[in-house]
Amino acid sequence: MQHLVLASSSPRRKELLTNLGISFEVSSSSIEEIVDPTLSPEKVVMTLAEQKALDVARRYPHAYVVGADTIVTKDSILLGKPRDEQDAFRMLQSLSGQTHSVLTGVTIVYNGKANSFYVETEVTFWPLSEVDIYSYIQSGEPLDKAGSYGIQGLGSLFVREIKGDYFSVVGLPLSRLVRELKQFGFQC
Structure with a gap:
């Protein structure tokens, strides 16, 4: 029997995979996310996904292990999770009325082999007032999300346009x- 493990504690990733009707287990990675500032955003997101997947694959050597990481970039600057409310405000203000990129890297590990890829999506925000931004920050939603917003929640109100994969x-x-996964032999 095939065994799929999601190497992520993200409730959003768990919900997305659950909606596909695929049976899987969740096992979080314990790696410390360290980003090499000399790497391109594409390499950063795939490296982090690979580190997570390989960490969990050590505990599940006969499973298909999926690791993922998402980053937001604006003008080649990585916008990770905000340190605090002030940092969230700064990020959201920089995204106001602008287009930015969201990259999700994914690594699948099975039988000692790893395959990594990333998907890039462009997101354009409406112009945001300070009131819009402060109200959103008070909701608490942006404080644990890359780029300080969640497109699936209240952050959706900021999105004017998206070009690419929403789920990414x-x-x-x-x-x-x-x-x-199918290329790796997993039957979905």
């Missing part, structure tokens, strides 16, 4: 993931 912005590019 949420945290897991489902259609690409299923295709990649």
